[in-house]
Amino acid sequence: MKHRIVVLGAGYAGAFAAGNLGRRLSPADTEITVVNAAPDFVERMRLHQLAVGQDLTFRGLADVFAGTGVRLRLARVTGVDPERRTVALTGEDGDGELPYDTLLHALGSSVAHHGVPGVAEYAFDVAGRSSALRLRERLADLGEGGTVLVVGEGLTGIETATEFAESRPDLSVALAARGELGAWLSPKARRHLRRAFDRLGITVHEHTGIEAVEPTRAIAADGRSIPADVTVWSAGFAVHPIAAASGLEVAGTGQIVVDRTMRSVSHPDVYAAGDCVYAIGDNGRPLPMSCASAGFTTMQATAAIIARLTGGAVPTVGLKYYGNHISLGRRDAIFQMVDGEARAKSWYLGGRTAARLKAGVLRGAGWSIGHPTYGMPTRRRRLATAPDRAGVRVAA
Numbered sequence: 001m002k003h004r005i006v007v008l009g010a011g012y013a014g015a016f017a018a019g020n021l022g023r024r025l026s027p028a029d030t031e032i033t034v035v036n037a038a039p040d041f042v043e044r045m046r047l048h049q050l051a052v053g054q055d056l057t058f059r060g061l062a063d064v065f066a067g068t069g070v071r072l073r074l075a076r077v078t079g080v081d082p083e084r085r086t087v088a089l090t091g092e093d094g095d096g097e098l099p100y101d102t103l104l105h106a107l108g109s110s111v112a113h114h115g116v117p118g119v120a121e122y123a124f125d126v127a128g129r130s131s132a133l134r135l136r137e138r139l140a141d142l143g144e145g146g147t148v149l150v151v152g153e154g155l156t157g158i159e160t161a162t163e164f165a166e167s168r169p170d171l172s173v174a175l176a177a178r179g180e181l182g183a184w185l186s187p188k189a190r191r192h193l194r195r196a197f198d199r200l201g202i203t204v205h206e207h208t209g210i211e212a213v214e215p216t217r218a219i220a221a222d223g224r225s226i227p228a229d230v231t232v233w234s235a236g237f238a239v240h241p242i243a244a245a246s247g248l249e250v251a252g253t254g255q256i257v258v259d260r261t262m263r264s265v266s267h268p269d270v271y272a273a274g275d276c277v278y279a280i281g282d283n284g285r286p287l288p289m290s291c292a293s294a295g296f297t298t299m300q301a302t303a304a305i306i307a308r309l310t311g312g313a314v315p316t317v318g319l320k321y322y323g324n325h326i327s328l329g330r331r332d333a334i335f336q337m338v339d340g341e342a343r344a345k346s347w348y349l350g351g352r353t354a355a356r357l358k359a360g361v362l363r364g365a366g367w368s369i370g371h372p373t374y375g376m377p378t379r380r381r382r383l384a385t386a387p388d389r390a391g392v393r394v395a396a
Contacts, residue, residue, distance in 0.1 A: 002031040003309060006087060006100035008077050010036035010061055011044060013274030013294040014106035015369045020302045022068030025309065033071040033098065035089065036061060038129070041369055044108075045291055045362060047132040048160040051124075052139060052167040058129075064369055073098065077107065080246040082267040102269055102305060105243060105256060106298070109275035109289055112238035118213035123151075123233040126160055138230055144170040149218055149228035151210050152235040153177030155290075158193070159327045160234055165200035166329035174203040176210050176218065176226065178235075184324075189336050189348035196328040210235075237289050239276045251278040251286075261314055262301035271305060273297040281319040283341050291365065292321060325358050333358045 005025075007018040018034040025032070040058040050056050061072050075091030080103070087098045111125040124135040139148075148171050150161040157175060165173040175181070175197075181204050182193040197204055209221040213233070218226045239254045249257045249266035255278035257265050262277060264270040275289040277297050287293040300317040307314040323337045333354035337345040349357070 002029060004099060004101045005030060005032045005104070005305070006098055006102070007032070007034040007104045007106060008080075008087065009106040009108055009274070010034050010038075010041060010064075010072075011106065011108045011274065011294070012291055012365065012369070013108070013298045014104070015041050015061065015064060016295075017104055017106060017273060017298050017302045018070050019065060019068055019369065020298075021305065022065065022070040024302075024306055027069040030309075031071070032069065033073055034061070034065070035073045035075055035077060035087065035098065037074070037076045037091075039072075039074055040129075042129045043362065043365070044127075045365070047126040047129065048156070048163045050129070051126050051132040051135040051160075052164050053136060054167065059369075077240075077242060080105070080242055080248075082246055082248060082264075082270055085269060100269070102309070103271070104301060104305070105248075105270060105272045105276055106274045107240040107242065107276055109237035109239045111233055112236040113233070114235060116211060116213065116235075119233050122213045122215050123231045125233050126156065127237065135230070135232065139164075139168065139171075142171065142229055145172065146170075146229045147172045147227045148174070148230045148232065149226055150175045150232045150234060151213075151218065152233070153179065153181055153183075154234065154236070155324065155326055157234040158182075160232055161202050162196060162200055162328040162332075163330075164232075165202050166331075169201070172203070173201070174205060174226065174228075176205045176208045176220070178207070178209050180206055184344060185334070185336050186344040186346050186348055188346070189334050189344065189350065192334055192348070192350040193326075193328070196332055200329065237275060243272075243276060253278065260300075260316065261304035262297050263304060271301040273301040279319065281321070283320070285342070287319060295365075325354070325361060327355065327358050329355075331355055 007014050022032050039060055041061055041064055042058055075089040078090050079088035085100050089096050111127040113119040126132045148164055150157050161173055161175045182190040210218045211221050212219040213231050218228050218231050243256050244250045244254050248264055251257055255276055256272040257278045258272055259265055262271050262273055274294040279287050279297055281287045296319045304314045321338055321342055323335055326334045335349040335354045337347050339345055
């Protein structure tokens with residue numbers, strides 16, 4: 001029988017992993033299925049652009065996996081049983097189960113409400129396409145002078161606030177930050193960020209925690225009322241609860257605890273990649289939820305799966321950050337280099353050059369989904385002459 005590999009989720013991590021496995025492992029020995037609720041590959045890093053009304057085209061997953069032998073199952077994951085090695089699904093064809101021999105969990109994350117009253121009822125977010133489209137409709141109805149409050153001073157919050165302010169100068173855009181805006185940046189990069197906010201007319205409420213969201217305002221921890229026809233919540237992410245509910249060992253964040261190869265420490269048939277994985281980086285700290293982490297962990301997980309199925313030595317992929325790249329609208333950006341402890345170096349790149357670099361990064365990330373083995377050998381070049389002890393062939 002063929003070895004059944006199931007990949008849950010087709011975001012940056014899942015789509016890259018499925019395509020890589022499909023192009024690297026022989027279809028004579030493996031059966032690869034990727035499960036995703038939507039038929040398209042959604043570039044999450046660009047959803048703030050979609051929300052503000054920019055026209056974006058998302059590539060169909062069927063096209064992404066064309067020629068790889070990967071099977072696409074359009075369904076929502078409702079449960080995982082790691083003891084029986086099955087995944088529970090629900091979709092247009094009803095409920096069902098999908099068995100696996102190896103599972104790669106890459107369901108990603110959603111916006112974290114942190115239990116703040118009113119967020120679920122009244123706030124918007126850009127953590128998924130459906131929520132970004134909902135925000136797009138609301139912003140389209142918002143007339144001149146409308147107020148938008150972005151909550152959260154992380155990368156998503158900064159990129160959302162600047163994109164909105166640049167694309168919709170008729171709106172009054174503000175950002176609420178729990179601490180100092182850009183506190184993790186070098187002094188020069190921080191000044192660049194503040195100049196960009198001033199240029200775009202964004203009001204910054206520093207040291208301001210939001211404790212409640214209402215239809216037309218947000219309430220700060222000190223009791224202040226901040227006007228907001230639209231509140232955009234970008235105060236962190238939460239992982240899908242299915243991992244914890246399935247009995248896999250998880251961290252306090254709900255992320256799957258793995259070893260250095262992205263293999264579950266409690267269930268060796270399960271691997272994890274992307275936001276749902278609790279992995280320790282080369283600096284000894286847990287990797288943050290980010291596209292960069294998705295890239296590192298996906299490359300490590302797929303390399304480990306391929307090596308173990310083919311009897312090869314498991315390679316080690318570096319888990320080290322080199323910098324943070326922050327868009328400030330379409331014509332400005334900051335690229336901040338960091339050291340081995342993820343602390344900002346004095347050097348940074350800003351302005352149009354950094355914006356062009358960020359645009360190239362986005363294009364490259366999208367392109368790599370459809371070309372996951374670029375520069376690597378594939379079965380179209382040469383296959384091993386015979387199966388190894390695991391019975392699975394791999395491109396040499």
